[in-house]
Amino acid sequence: MEMAFVQNFPFFSIILALFSGPLGSIFGGKNARRICYAVVAIIGILSAAIFGYTIATGQAYTYAMGHFTAPWGNEIRIGVLEAGMATFFCVIMLLSLIAGQAERERVLEGAKMNLYYIMTGLLLSSLLALIYTNDLFTAYVFVEINTISACGLIMIRQNGRTLAAGTRYMVMSLLGSGMFLLGICYLYDITGHLLMSNIRESVVELARTGQYNTSLIVAIGLMSVGLAVKCAQYPFHAWLPDAYGYSTLSSSCILSSLVSKGYIFILIKIFYRVLGLDQVIQSAVLNVLFALGIVGMIMGSISAIREKDVYRMVAYSSVAQIGYIFMGIGVGTVEALIAAIYHILFHAATKSLLFIATNGLCLASDRHREFKYLSGAGARNKLAGVAFIVGSLSMIGIPMFAGFTSKILFASVAMAEPDKMFWMLVALAISTILNTVYFFKTVLRIYTPKEGTRFKEDVGRVIKMGDQKAMSVAMIALCILNVALGLGARGIIDLIRMGLEMFG
Amino acid sequence: MIGSAFITNFDEVVSVLLFGIGFGNLLLQKNLVKKIIGFNIMDSAIYLFLALKGYIAGLKAPIVVDGVQSVNAYINPIPSGLVLTGIVVSVSVSALMLALTIRLYRDFHTLDLDEISTMLEKEGV
Numbered sequence: 269m270e271m272a273f274v275q276n277f278p279f280f281s282i283i284l285a286l287f288s289g290p291l292g293s294i295f296g297g298k299n300a301r302r303i304c305y306a307v308v309a310i311i312g313i314l315s316a317a318i319f320g321y322t323i324a325t326g327q328a329y330t331y332a333m334g335h336f337t338a339p340w341g342n343e344i345r346i347g348v349l350e351a352g353m354a355t356f357f358c359v360i361m362l363l364s365l366i367a368g369q370a371e372r373e374r375v376l377e378g379a380k381m382n383l384y385y386i387m388t389g390l391l392l393s394s395l396l397a398l399i400y401t402n403d404l405f406t407a408y409v410f411v412e413i414n415t416i417s418a419c420g421l422i423m424i425r426q427n428g429r430t431l432a433a434g435t436r437y438m439v440m441s442l443l444g445s446g447m448f449l450l451g452i453c454y455l456y457d458i459t460g461h462l463l464m465s466n467i468r469e470s471v472v473e474l475a476r477t478g479q480y481n482t483s484l485i486v487a488i489g490l491m492s493v494g495l496a497v498k499c500a501q502y503p504f505h506a507w508l509p510d511a512y513g514y515s516t517l518s519s520s521c522i523l524s525s526l527v528s529k530g531y532i533f534i535l536i537k538i539f540y541r542v543l544g545l546d547q548v549i550q551s552a553v554l555n556v557l558f559a560l561g562i563v564g565m566i567m568g569s570i571s572a573i574r575e576k577d578v579y580r581m582v583a584y585s586s587v588a589q590i591g592y593i594f595m596g597i598g599v600g601t602v603e604a605l606i607a608a609i610y611h612i613l614f615h616a617a618t619k620s621l622l623f624i625a626t627n628g629l630c631l632a633s634d635r636h637r638e639f640k641y642l643s644g645a646g647a648r649n650k651l652a653g654v655a656f657i658v659g660s661l662s663m664i665g666i667p668m669f670a671g672f673t674s675k676i677l678f679a680s681v682a683m684a685e686p687d688k689m690f691w692m693l694v695a696l697a698i699s700t701i702l703n704t705v706y707f708f709k710t711v712l713r714i715y716t717p718k719e720g721t722r723f724k725e726d727v728g729r730v731i732k733m734g735d736q737k738a739m740s741v742a743m744i745a746l747c748i749l750n751v752a753l754g755l756g757a758r759g760i761i762d763l764i765r766m767g768l769e770m771f772g
Numbered sequence: 773m774i775g776s777a778f779i780t781n782f783d784e785v786v787s788v789l790l791f792g793i794g795f796g797n798l799l800l801q802k803n804l805v806k807k808i809i810g811f812n813i814m815d816s817a818i819y820l821f822l823a824l825k826g827y828i829a830g831l832k833a834p835i836v837v838d839g840v841q842s843v844n845a846y847i848n849p850i851p852s853g854l855v856l857t858g859i860v861v862s863v864s865v866s867a868l869m870l871a872l873t874i875r876l877y878r879d880f881h882t883l884d885l886d887e888i889s890t891m892l893e894k895e896g897v
Contacts, residue, residue, distance in 0.1 A: 405854055412861045416868060423872070428879055428895070432888050435872050439807060439885075442865065443798055446814045449858065450791060453818060457825045462850075 274321040275331060277314040278346050278400045281354065285311060285393030289386030296382055304385040305365060308392060312358030319351035323763070328770035330402060330465075339466055345402040349609070349767025353533060354399050359749070360525050360616050361392060367624045367742035368518030375425055375516060384424055384516075390417040391522065395530045404452050404542065405462050407534050411448065415441040415498070418527045421519040422511045433510035440497060440507055447494030454487035455542075464542045471543055485551045488543060492553050495535045499528040501594055502564030505587045509575075512583035512623075520579070520623045524586045525616035532593055532612060536605060539597070540771050549600045558598025558688065562695045564591025569702035573709075577637045578630070581706060582622050585663065588699060589615045595692065596678065599685055606764050607677035613760070614662070614670035617753055621746035622659040628652025628739055629714055633728040639713055641728070646714035649731040653714055655743040660707035662750050665700055670753035675700065677761070783824045790817035804873045804883045808866060815862040819855045826851030 288307035292300035322328065328347030335341070365388065376384060394414040401407050415438070423434035456462055458480040459470035474480055497504040512520045539548045548554055568588030575581040589611070596608030632649035633641045646653025662669035675696060682692035733740045753760065778785055794817055797810025826848040834849035873883065880888045 405857070409857060409861060412865065416865065419868065426875070428888070428892050431872065431876055431879065432885065432892060435804065435869075435876060435885060438865070438869055438872065439798060442811050442814075442869075443795065446791070446795060446798070446811075446818065449815075449818050450821070453822050453825070456822075456851075456854075 272321065274317055275329060275346075277318045278344055278351075278354075278396070279331060279333065281311040281314050282393050282396045282400070284314075285389050285396060287389075288392075289389030292385045292389070293382040297378070300382050300385045301369070304388060305362065307389065308358055308362045308365065311392065311396070312355055312362065315351055315354035315358055318346060319348065319355050322346060322348045322351050322770070323766070326766075338463065339461065342406060343402045343463065344397075344400040345464075346400055347767055347770035348763055349771055350399050352763060352767060353612075354396055356613060356616070357395055357399075357526055357529075358392070360620055361388070361522060363742040363745055364518045364521035364525070364620050364624075367521065367620075367627075367739045368516055369738045370736065371517045371627065380424055383420070387417045387420040387424065388518075388522070391421065391527070395526060398530045398534050402464050402541075403462050404455065404464060404467065404538075407537075408445070408449055408452055411445055411498070411531065411534065414527060414530055415445065418523055421523060422515045424519070425514070425516050427514065429510050429514040433507055433514065436507035437511050440500075440504055444494045444497035444504075447490045447497070449494075451487045451490030451494060454483055454490065458483050458487070464537070467542050468544060471547055475547055484547070485553070488548060488551045489553045489556075491538055492535060492557060495531050495538075496557065496560065496594065499531045499535075499590055499594075500587060501560055501590050502567050502587055503560075505564075505568070505590075508587060509571075509580040509583040512586065513577065513579040517623060517627045520583070521620035524583070524623065525620045528586075528590060529612050529616060532590075532597070532608075536597065536609070537771070539600075540605070540768070544772070545600055545602070554598050554600045556598075557594050558691075561591045561593070561595030561598050562691055564588060565595065565695050565699040566591075566702065569699055569706065573702060573706045575706075576639055578626050578639060578642060578710060579623075579637050581710070582619070582626055585622075585703070585706070586615075586619060588703070589619070589663075592674070592678065592699075595695065596681070599681055599688060599692075601681065601684070602765075602768060603677075603684065604681045605768060606761060607674065607681050609764050609768075610670075610677055610757070610761060611674045614674045614750075614753055617670060617746055617749045618659050618662045621655055621743065621750060622663070624739055624743050624746065625652045625655035625659055628731065628736065628743070629656060631736070632731045636728075639710070642710070642714050644714065644717045645728065646711070647717075648728055649736075651733050651736075651740055651743055652731070655747055656714065657711055658747045658750060660711055662754070663707055664703050668751065668754050670750050670757070673754055673757035673761075784821060787817045787821040787824065790814075790820065793817075802884045802886060804869075804876065804885060808869050808873065811869070812862065812866060815858065819858055822851045822855050822858070 284307055288303055292303040328345055330343050330345045333342040394410040397410040419434050419438050423430045459467045461467045461470060500508045512524050565588050568584055568591055572581045572584035575584055593608045593611050596604045628649045629642055629645040629652050630637050632645045662671040665671040665675040678696055682689045791814055794810045794814025798807050798814060801807045801810055828847045831847045832845055834846040877883060880891055
């Protein structure tokens with residue numbers, strides 16, 4: 269078949285992201301930043317072109333990396349879901365970088381800045397590689413690159429908290445990747461392949477003959493628990509609040525919205541493309557993920573309620589949202605996977621918005637992060653207040669916003685699953701109530717003046733939209749993205765469904 | 773029955789045991805340096821497992837010396853390649869972890885992560 273030029277774009281994007289960092293550090297200074305932004309934007313456009321192309325052709329294609337063909341060579345595989353995810357990730361990443369620019373320039377010295385852009389370049393290339401790759405061992409290597417660059421983003425702002433959080437993150441991640449790698453080795457040994465499609469053929473054959481059943485279950489268990497540990501699924505989340513709460517703004521946004529999502533995407537890929545859902549459902553590993561997800565949804569929210577620091581509260585809410593996604597994966601039907609993937613999009617858009625808004629609120633309160641100082645912050649920084657409300661409403665699941673669709677999807681999934689219906693509905697209800705408690709607590713706080721003082725003057729300073737141009741742009745864009753995800757839900761769900769059909 | 777499976781797969785059992793030892797150390801040790809040693813044991817165990825799986829008794833390493841011989845003369849080279857890639861990954865991760873440990877030790881004069889956390893709580897930074 270004649271190859272269209274667009275088909276090269278995924279490869280270009282990965283390479284471009286990989287080289288953007290070193291290139292930026294050669295030029296240094298402002299040019300490093302410009303190169304980084306330009307590269308993320310270009311990759312976003314390239315990914316959008318691939319997205320359009322795959323929708324038009326209606327089928328996924330494989331792209332050989334190097335000259336060796338299928339069972340021997342390395343390849344990437346691109347369909348609607350992959351290309352759409354890549355485009356979306358680029359948008360979120362660009363907005364997060366833009367929003368954190370002022371803060372980054374304040375807290376990082378010159379040389380660190382170059383390092384920051386190298387890390388973001390590496391992170392983006394590893395995310396793209398995780399999204400596109402069709403080879404399990406390549407996936408492992410890029411999982412590690414992702415971990416290392418994420419650790420760099422956490423501790424680039426060097427205070428005790430981030431260093432300790434970075435170390436904890438590394439320890440947890442290494443445990444996870446150890447299990448993941450051992451799982452891959454098991455699978456390689458019983459199937460003899462590393463390319464996902466070839467493994468699938470062998471797995472089907474093994475399932476038919478009933479050979480190596482135990483080994484297969486062990487491999488599935490190791491890979492899914494390993495990735496769950498890396499995603500900070502409850503109870504493996506101890507590093508998360510400090511890591512998200514004390515690093516720079518862009519890092520918090522990128523870590524919470526993208527890094528864990530890359531691991532989840534590869535997990536979905538393993539379940540759907542490598543092993544096949546039937547195989548995974550039989551292994552009962554899904555039930556473990558389901559249970560962990562449910563517990564995470566509730567425990568994450570409870571921790572968020574008990575938190576006195578607004579950043580850490582938003583960070584803990586991520587634990588709960590990861591729980592939602594794992595609950596969806598744990599149900600194991602196509603509908604549930606669609607809900608989980610939609611939740612990935614929703615959470616990425618909302619959590620970065622919330623982090624940016626929180627940062628704006630803290631800036632208006634003399635950079636204090638505890639709730640007691642935030643009184644009236646929503647009036648001092650109007651846009652951040654509105655953005656926080658939009659984020660909160662979306663998280664709680666008010667119609668029109670993305671969070672509502674996601675909850676409806678999960679609820680309808682629950683209706684179709686008699687065994688799991690009770691637990692899912694109860695967890696959804698409790699988690700929604702808990703979400704409401706801690707987000708509305710904050711919203712009320714930021715619009716209530718401190719007792720005995722006039723509204724605007726008790727603490728902090730007034731910030732107008734013009735004082736924080738970059739952040740304002742990012743907040744407005746993310747608000748729009750949130751509403752767009754909510755209102756355009758039907759189209760997006762159809763695209764996800766189409767993507768999943770090409771995925772297997 | 774199970775006993776005989778253990779004997780026939782003796783090498784694999786050893787590597788999985790080593791994996792467990794490394795994993796346990798990485799998870800449970802308080803001392804950061806011991807954690808890193810645990811990590812290295814864990815990863816080496818995986819490489820041992822992979823190398824075992826690629827080895828075919830009595831055959832040679834797949835290095836072509838006097839012309840390519842028949843396929844039956846060599847062991848499977850792919851696991852060896854994977855081990856090499858894996859070693860590169862774990863070396864870089866170990867380097868990063870050691871660098872982090874040095875930074876933490878300079879700042880807090882201890883290698884115990886929990887102790888560092890308590891110090892941070894007290895400081896209230």
